[in-house]
Amino acid sequence: xxxxxxxxxxxxxxxxxxxxxxxxxxxxxxxxxxxxxxxxxxxxxxxxxxxxxxxxxxxxxxxxxxxxxxxxxxxxxxxxxxxxxxxxxxxxxxxxxxxxxxxxxxxxxxxxxxxxxxxxxxxxxxxxxxxxxxxxxxxxxxxxxxxxxxxxxxxxxxxxxxxxxxxxxxxxxxxxxxxxxxxxxxxxxxxxxxxxxxxxxxxxxxxxxxxxxxxxxxxxxxxxxxxxxxxxxxxxxxxxxxxxxxxxxxxxxxxxxxxxxxxxxxxxxxxxxxxxxxxxxxxxxxxxxxxxxxxxxxxxxxxxxxxxxxxxxxxxxxxxxxxxxxxxxxxxx
Amino acid sequence: xxxxxxxxxxxxxxxxxxxxxxxxxxxxxxxxxxxxxxxxxxxxxxxxxxxxxxxxxxxxxxxxxxxxxxxxxxxxxxxxxxxxxxxxxxxxxxxxxxxxxxxxxxxxxxxxxxxxxxxxxxxxxxxxxxxxxxxxxxxxxxxxxxxxxxxxxxxxxxxxxxxxxxxxxxxxxxxxxxxxxxxxxxxxxxxxxxxxxxxxxxxxxxxxxxxxxxxxxxxxxxxxxxxxxxxxxxxxxxxxxxxxxxxxxxxxxxxxxxxxxxxxxxxxxxxxxxxxxxxxxxxxxxxxxxxxxxxxxxxxxxxxxxxxxxxxxxxxxxxxxxxxxxxxxxxxx
Numbered sequence: 290x291x292x293x294x295x296x297x298x299x300x301x302x303x304x305x306x307x308x309x310x311x312x313x314x315x316x317x318x319x320x321x322x323x324x325x326x327x328x329x330x331x332x333x334x335x336x337x338x339x340x341x342x343x344x345x346x347x348x349x350x351x352x353x354x355x356x357x358x359x360x361x362x363x364x365x366x367x368x369x370x371x372x373x374x375x376x377x378x379x380x381x382x383x384x385x386x387x388x389x390x391x392x393x394x395x396x397x398x399x400x401x402x403x404x405x406x407x408x409x410x411x412x413x414x415x416x417x418x419x420x421x422x423x424x425x426x427x428x429x430x431x432x433x434x435x436x437x438x439x440x441x442x443x444x445x446x447x448x449x450x451x452x453x454x455x456x457x458x459x460x461x462x463x464x465x466x467x468x469x470x471x472x473x474x475x476x477x478x479x480x481x482x483x484x485x486x487x488x489x490x491x492x493x494x495x496x497x498x499x500x501x502x503x504x505x506x507x508x509x510x511x512x513x514x515x516x517x518x519x520x521x522x523x524x525x526x527x528x529x530x531x532x533x534x535x536x537x538x539x540x541x542x543x544x545x546x547x548x549x550x551x552x553x554x555x556x557x558x559x560x561x562x563x564x565x566x567x568x569x570x571x572x573x574x575x576x577x578x579x580x581x582x583x584x585x586x587x588x589x590x591x592x593x594x595x596x597x598x599x600x601x602x603x604x605x606x607x608x609x610x611x612x613x614x615x616x617x618x619x620x621x622x
Numbered sequence: 623x624x625x626x627x628x629x630x631x632x633x634x635x636x637x638x639x640x641x642x643x644x645x646x647x648x649x650x651x652x653x654x655x656x657x658x659x660x661x662x663x664x665x666x667x668x669x670x671x672x673x674x675x676x677x678x679x680x681x682x683x684x685x686x687x688x689x690x691x692x693x694x695x696x697x698x699x700x701x702x703x704x705x706x707x708x709x710x711x712x713x714x715x716x717x718x719x720x721x722x723x724x725x726x727x728x729x730x731x732x733x734x735x736x737x738x739x740x741x742x743x744x745x746x747x748x749x750x751x752x753x754x755x756x757x758x759x760x761x762x763x764x765x766x767x768x769x770x771x772x773x774x775x776x777x778x779x780x781x782x783x784x785x786x787x788x789x790x791x792x793x794x795x796x797x798x799x800x801x802x803x804x805x806x807x808x809x810x811x812x813x814x815x816x817x818x819x820x821x822x823x824x825x826x827x828x829x830x831x832x833x834x835x836x837x838x839x840x841x842x843x844x845x846x847x848x849x850x851x852x853x854x855x856x857x858x859x860x861x862x863x864x865x866x867x868x869x870x871x872x873x874x875x876x877x878x879x880x881x882x883x884x885x886x887x888x889x890x891x892x893x894x895x896x897x898x899x900x901x902x903x904x905x906x907x908x909x910x911x912x913x914x915x916x917x918x919x920x921x922x923x924x925x926x927x928x929x930x931x932x933x934x935x936x937x938x939x940x941x942x943x944x945x946x947x948x949x950x951x952x953x954x955x
Contacts, residue, residue: 334726356725382718389722392689392861393667528725 290317292380293488300581303492306455307582310414311487312475315452316406316468320461321364321376321384325398328372331391334528335376336366337512337521343368348433348448351376352512352520353383358532360510361386363502363517365450367435367461375461377407379502390528404465408472411457414482419458421478422471423447427458440474443467452489454497454622492578495587498545498620505543505575505589513539514591540594541572545617546603548577548586553609561590561614562604571596574605574614583621592616623650625713626821633914636825639788640915643747644820645808648785649739649801653794654697654709654717658731661705664724667861668709669699670845670854676701681766681781684709685845685853686716691865693843694719696835696850698783700768700794708794710740712835723861737798743808744790747815752791754811755804756780760791773807776800785822787830787955825911828920831878831953838876838908838922846872847924873927874905878950879936881910881919886942893939894923894947904929907938907947916954925949 292315295302305311323331333340336351343349347368353361362383367375376383388400410419419427423438427447430436435448446461462468476484489499500506506515513521513536521533546561561572577588588605596603599618604611625648628635638644656664666673669684676682680701686694695716700708709716721733743752752760756771760780763769768781779794795801809817822832833839839848846854846869854866879894894905910921921938929936932951937944 355721356728382715385715385718386722386725388688389719389724390726391722392719393723393726395689 290319292317294491296485296487299490299492299578302487303490303581305483305485306412306453306487306490306493308413309483309485310410310412310418310457310479311485312472313409313411313451313487313489314406315409315459318377318379318407319384319402320405321378321387322374322401322403322405323376323387323398324373324401325396326372327391327396327398328374331387331396331398331400332366332374332376333523333525334390335387337523337527337529337533339523339525341525344434345370346434346436348435348450350433350520352515352517354512354529354533355508356529356532358511358529358536359508360502360506360512360515361508363500363506367446367448369446375403375405377459381503403463405461405463406465406468408460408462408468409451409457410460410475411451411453411487412455415455415457418475418479418482418484419447422474430458440471452499453493454499455493491576492580492587495576495578495589496580496583496621498589498622500543500589501576505591510591511536511539513537514541514543516543541591542594542597544590544592544597545620546574546577546588546590546592546605546614547617548574548588548605548612548614550586550612552577552579552586552607552612555588555607557608559608560606561592561596562606563596564602564604571603580621587621588614623652625650627824629818629820632823632825632911635820636823636914638816638818639745639786639820639823639826641746642816642818643743643745643751643790643812644818645805645812646742646744646784646820646822647739648742648792651710651712651740652717652735653738654711654720655707655734655736655738656709656720656731657706657734658729659705660724660729660731661707664720664729664731664733665699665707665709666856666858667723668720670856670860670862670866672856672858674858677767678703679767679769681768681783683766683853685848685850687845687862687866688841689862689865691844691862691869692841693835693839693845693848694841696833696839700779700781702779708736708738710792714836737796739795739798739801741793741795741801741804742784742790743793744784744786744820745788748788748790751808751812751815751817752780755807763791773804785832786826787832788826824909825913825920828909828911828922829913829916829954831922831955833876833922834909838924843924844869844872846870847874847876849876874924875927875930877923877925877930878953879907879910879921879923879925879938879947880950881907881921881938882946883919885910885912885919885940885945888921888940890941892941894925894929895937895939896929897935897937904936913954920954921947
């Protein structure tokens, strides 16, 4: 599965996303469908987050770990019914893992990858655009809630969610035949809103602290190291529970970092050094880009406990030389 | 992962493979390593074949099924030690499934994908070529047995196996840095043996009845339908055991089929019809090609019980018209 990383340029896409509205083909977010009497039990097994209070119209961000407490994926799960969930996977595969768990425990649940391709509508004008296709009810969808709304007689599951901080929706296109009619209807309706095709924008997601599984955090990290400890509160049995209990006080964590000066594209991890080279390597930068709005290089870094406090001055070893950097108290958005 | 399907042409590659020796880069056969006290238990859970008598220098063809008794993959498993196996996967993924099973049951086993890339040496002169790099001991490796043999000081695991009926070996290159030195040493040593780069050959594998997972049989089929019932004899607990017991008398099965006349490339499934159109569709052809040695079109087809007996005359609906065909008693090799 492929996902574009930019259309015009990172900065042009960024300005457009923060001002107008974009349509993103995020079909790569494949759905793993869990359906059956044991679906809730399986979701709970697969997730350190407490799922017991999840409403039937709710979506949850759902970090998942393996038995060793290491990140497996960080999907969004959508609850369709008491016994039916769609897990919208992030960068990586997950279907077979869920099949293996269900088969090993002989759970009463069908684990399948249905023909569902999410289409994201993102940006401050997303709601105005959605109303034109789906009617005023689109405005009533709460954050991380979903509804079924009709377009030309077909009822689509639509959630207020998406991989940006600009607001927007994800339409779960549950039949490939609807993809192009929907796409074309959006463009027919959105011209005065400056609608464009787009994709997750690296600058905007770093500003907003939206992590990328596979780069900012990987299968080498615990959710605590990824700053996702608040999602690890389930009292139910889940895979990795014992390992997570032992990992709750991490020695490194993802932190927002501002980097000074001009930087090259961050196409490889950059070592993070204690200022003056005194303490050697204390972490690494996984994502970085110039932010036009915040007039600094915004970055995400995995930083050792000794150096992760806000205001700590560090040095980044880019592949184009050393740069000064400062740990931030919070993300920019 | 990609695998070539031909180099010069299907027929030129075929003649070369049956006469000389070829080197195949089959790195796509990724290894799933199971290592630990519960490794044997996990292998047995994952496989309907009885693993209890497997020797420490043995390889097994190992059809795998899910809980519903449907094919998951058909790898070859290599036993490295009492508590260590490599599963050499066929077309498809399998690592995450094994991780899911191990995590769900909290088995004491590490499930990993090591840096191991099989390199196949196939053809009637394979042994003569192997001896030049690895010494006379290569001749002593029995069929589906393995040994560690040295090349320039590195001990490689070498098995007498491979996806052809011409004889040969698979070298498990357990460090990418060795791949090119090995490849170049083979070509330096094999010129007078007419060594060429190659790949599994569709004509040769159909003649020999070597099935292709994902086309001849898929996750829709049981091993009994794939003609692999003789591997489903384990008395141990394994995933899908109950489902397989209920599937032991299949109503369709893969059969060798000879097709008359000229046929186009079989790039899609062809319906198989009862002769004269009397009984409607009775199966489908999944692989077919002209065999220069047997002077007929050799084919594999999934055929209904009513029409699978040797000698049964059928009609194939190719995308270039109808052809007569006859069920064969056995494969051609």
